[in-house]
């Protein structure tokens with residue numbers, strides 16, 4: 631057990647420079663520090679230092695074959711990690727970076743071998759969060775950063791989530807308040823003729839198509855028999871403490887499922903949109919919010935809130951799979967043991 635230093639940053643643009651310098655010094659000296667990005671909190675380490683990267687895998691209990699995303703502050707730094715950029719990828723970088731889009735590109739050997747888990751490609755992104763940006767500029771090295779959760783649990787969208795999972799296992803945590811988007815970045819493979827979505831996320835398919843036209847989707851996202859091109863997508867993920875069922879349909883339909891399970895003596899916690907939550911009767915009901923963006927931002931807090939002392943099972947509303955709903959439903963389907971549709 632080690633001591634985890636926690637810095638509290640004010641949620642404005644005049645961040646505590648001393649804290650950022652201290653955190654950056656830990657990172658450049660090979661230690662692990664968690665920090666906020668616009669999607670979820672990341673657990674950072676020097677992407678050029680194999681021993682530092684090992685500490686990430688250890689702290690998270692992450693399978694060794696699951697590669698990490700290298701985070702950089704600028705396009706110039708991104709170009710230093712890759713072996714060229716196809717024209718469509720450059721368009722996407724210019725349009726969406728900094729932002730929640732991760733580019734899988736041929737790697738050039740700059741990062742440590744365990745960042746890419748031995749693949750010939752590297753995932754790189756430029757986060758759009760003032761703390762992440764300032765930290766990366768202060769370090770001036772690429773920082774590998776998976777989501778800062780214990781492997782298998784929902785990603786952290788608050789510093790409290792990180793603290794619960796990793797306190798005592800990492801060197802530092804920069805608390806910069808809740809993150810914005812609430813789901814991870816979109817991972818897009820840019821090694822083929824057309825870009826292919828490997829993981830839906832903060833930048834939607836519709837947004838990508840508007841810039842580059844045709845966009846492919848890894849068949850493994852819809853067909854369970856295919857092997858995903860993003861190794862992380864094959865693992866069970868985002869799991870709450872108790873079983874979760876995903877239910878499509880009206881509030882009435884969801885209520886029917888709730889009633890049936892309660893009649894068997896199960897204590898049910900519901901996660902739903904505000905509109906649905908207001909109509910539901912269960913042991914506990916939590917509204918994730920009104921619009922899809924708000925629902926997305928609250929999703930992982932929702933999955934983490936229910937405790938097995940109070941609830942035996944979660945029943946969660948299914949959402950339309952368009953726009954950001956594609957990423958939300960990708961995560962919910964992974965978290966759920968059963969998906970009930972009409």
Ligand code: TXA
Nearest residue numbers: 669671672697751752753776777814815860861862863
């Ligand atoms: O929003 C995010 O992307 C957050 C924040 C912290 O930046 N990070 C994040 O990292 O979600 P992680 O490690 O939890 O997920 C990275 C995903 C995994 O599914 C991994 O397998 C995939 O990206 N990935 C990484 N490198 C890859 C590569 N070279 N080829 C294919 N997939 C890759």
Ligand code: MG
Nearest residue numbers: 776777778785
């Ligand atoms: Mg993750």
